[in-house]
Amino acid sequence: MKSGSNLERLLEKGEFVVTGELGPPKGPDVDVVKKKAAMLKGNVDAVNITDNQTAIVRMSSIATAKILIEEGLEPNMQMVARDRNRIAMMSDLFGASAFGIKNMLCLSGDHQSFGNHPEAKNVFDIDSIQMIYMVKTMRDDHKMICGEEIEGDFKMFIGAASNPFADPFQYRVHRLAKKVEAGVDFIQTQCIYDMKRFKEFMKQVVDMGLHEKCKILAGVTPLKSVGMARYMAANVSGIIIPEEIIDRLKGAGKGNVATEGIKILCEQMQELKETEGIAGIHLMAIEWEHKVAEIMEKVGFLPRPTI
Amino acid sequence: MITADRKPFEEIKESVKDYKKIMVLGCETCVAICQAGGEKEAEILASELRLAFGNEGNKVEVNDELVVRQCDDEFMADPAFLEKVKEADVILSIACGVGVQHACKFFNRVITDKPIRVIPGLNTTFMGANIDVGLWEERCLGCGDCVLEKTGGICPIARCAKSLLNGPCGGSSDGKCEINKELDCAWNLIIERLEVLGDLERIKPVEMYKDWRSSYSGGPRKRVREDLRL
Ligand code: SF4
Ligand code: SF4
Numbered sequence: 001m002k003s004g005s006n007l008e009r010l011l012e013k014g015e016f017v018v019t020g021e022l023g024p025p026k027g028p029d030v031d032v033v034k035k036k037a038a039m040l041k042g043n044v045d046a047v048n049i050t051d052n053q054t055a056i057v058r059m060s061s062i063a064t065a066k067i068l069i070e071e072g073l074e075p076n077m078q079m080v081a082r083d084r085n086r087i088a089m090m091s092d093l094f095g096a097s098a099f100g101i102k103n104m105l106c107l108s109g110d111h112q113s114f115g116n117h118p119e120a121k122n123v124f125d126i127d128s129i130q131m132i133y134m135v136k137t138m139r140d141d142h143k144m145i146c147g148e149e150i151e152g153d154f155k156m157f158i159g160a161a162s163n164p165f166a167d168p169f170q171y172r173v174h175r176l177a178k179k180v181e182a183g184v185d186f187i188q189t190q191c192i193y194d195m196k197r198f199k200e201f202m203k204q205v206v207d208m209g210l211h212e213k214c215k216i217l218a219g220v221t222p223l224k225s226v227g228m229a230r231y232m233a234a235n236v237s238g239i240i241i242p243e244e245i246i247d248r249l250k251g252a253g254k255g256n257v258a259t260e261g262i263k264i265l266c267e268q269m270q271e272l273k274e275t276e277g278i279a280g281i282h283l284m285a286i287e288w289e290h291k292v293a294e295i296m297e298k299v300g301f302l303p304r305p306t307i
Numbered sequence: 308m309i310t311a312d313r314k315p316f317e318e319i320k321e322s323v324k325d326y327k328k329i330m331v332l333g334c335e336t337c338v339a340i341c342q343a344g345g346e347k348e349a350e351i352l353a354s355e356l357r358l359a360f361g362n363e364g365n366k367v368e369v370n371d372e373l374v375v376r377q378c379d380d381e382f383m384a385d386p387a388f389l390e391k392v393k394e395a396d397v398i399l400s401i402a403c404g405v406g407v408q409h410a411c412k413f414f415n416r417v418i419t420d421k422p423i424r425v426i427p428g429l430n431t432t433f434m435g436a437n438i439d440v441g442l443w444e445e446r447c448l449g450c451g452d453c454v455l456e457k458t459g460g461i462c463p464i465a466r467c468a469k470s471l472l473n474g475p476c477g478g479s480s481d482g483k484c485e486i487n488k489e490l491d492c493a494w495n496l497i498i499e500r501l502e503v504l505g506d507l508e509r510i511k512p513v514e515m516y517k518d519w520r521s522s523y524s525g526g527p528r529k530r531v532r533e534d535l536r537l
Contacts, residue, residue, distance in 0.1 A: 081469070108469050108476045109469075110478070111468050111485060111486045122469070124469045125519065126517075127470075127472055127473050128476075130473065130515065133513060134516075145516060166475065166478065166479045166480060168475075168482075174511060175473070175475070177511070178473055178511070182513050237485040238478055238485070
């Protein structure tokens with residue numbers, strides 16, 4: 001076992017896992033975290049805690065993850081390369097491990113120009129692929145980057161992201177291969193709407209045997225409205241939403257768009273479950289945590305397996 | 308070359324308002340080529356200042372001078388020129404930040420009977436190239452350990468918004484960077500270039516952590532050539 005986390009053990013057992021996502025509050029309001037946690041508890045196998053996503057300042061992912069553990073959920077702590085150099089990363093990882101955090105996601109991070117402090121200086125000392133390698137070295141060789149021994153046992157199940165919808169398309173699979181080479185244990189993908197392109201990508205993944213070297217969780221996000229779909233397609237780089245999905249939402253008519261969005265999502269989740277190489281789903285229902293139970297029920301993924 | 312932009316006029320005017328004798332000092336190298344601090348720009352700035360102060364009834368003498376390079380002693384040693392420097396209350400240098408500092412240090416070394424005040428009239432921006440008429444782009448951050456050989460001659464440190472060594476990130480879209488649709492994604496350019504060269508294999512292994520000691524992170528840098536110092 002790499003960290004013995006619930007997520008790792010379920011994946012090892014061959015269960016089809018589902019991870020959720022929780023965005024921390026813009027302040028120290030613990031109740032916000034607890035409320036969202038309660039909605040996710042029992043409905044997903046682990047919960048991603050975003051790290052100042054889109055460069056908007058929020059409660060730290062490490063502190064939020066600790067609260068989740070206290071609430072009886074398993075966190076998957078995200079860490080971005082934007083705000084920390086290698087010194088701060090390793091230090092925070094020791095702290096995270098001491099708090100019982102067993103899963104993490106290594107990310108480059110959205111550029112600070114997107115956030116609420118665009119005046120900030122960024123760090124980008126090491127990139128997400130080097131971060132994977134760093135965490136793996138810490139775990140498997142008990143060493144820091146400099147080669148010094150780590151005091152105590154450092155365990156972590158190492159995740160990273162992959163975006164099959166970014167460009168250049170033909171290179172995306174090679175970047176995933178680099179993450180595998182660096183030592184990643186699991187991958188969560190960017191939100192999938194363009195199933196055709198995703199399947200093309202997965203074919204390359206399977207041909208290269210990457211799905212056997214790391215577990216791949218397919219990312220999905222419910223579309224709440226036509227406006228949201230259009231906004232995401234136009235403004236979130238690396239997201240492609242085919243017109244036919246937007247047409248379906250439009251066709252649902254007033255008052256039914258959200259329901260149609262959930263219907264589309266459930267179909268996607270089913271289809272992804274049948275797709276070769278996919279070991280689970282990463283369900284990003286951001287600010288829609290209260291719908292997660294309903295979605296999981298509808299798609300027939302409840303109750304969640306236990307070890 | 309080093310590029311720069313002139314500071315807003317009001318800021319410049321505010322910075323020299325307490326002086327009666329102002330020398331606008333242009334520099335004939337990088338900043339002249341990027342049309343921010345050369346001969347013509349020095350003349351224009353001097354006349355704008357004369358006009359602005361004149362309209363306010365403020366009697367100020369503004370002259371303009373030019374040297375080949377303010378980052379080099381050799382071009383500033385002319386005694387007649389130094390006499391003019393000494394007479395001025397302030398030197399408004401429109402060289403890059405290097406020139407401003409070097410001119411200040413040089414003047415105060417050779418002119419010992421009076422402290423010389425040198426202030427900047429430009430905002431120095433980057434090390435870049437003139438891409439097209441009226442267009443300059445950043446190309447190098449002087450990291451001290453060049454990786455261009457591996458990346459098809461396109462710098463991931465200066466030209467990728469996240470200085471990724473194993474790019475492109477998930478924000479690369481249609482060849483553009485996630486932070487700005489006007490900006491080429493450096494990693495997209497690198498991949499395109501390596502494909503043409505048949506060298507794509509080069510970026511397949513993981514590129515390890517960069518040692519930033521050779522860059523600014525290692526503290527302000529000094530270059531010593533012992534052989535030349537003997
Ligand atoms: S790798 Fe370093 S030295 Fe080479 S172009 Fe980029 S910043 Fe300059
Ligand atoms: S989009 Fe390209 S240039 Fe921009 S941060 Fe990502 S890899 Fe770097």
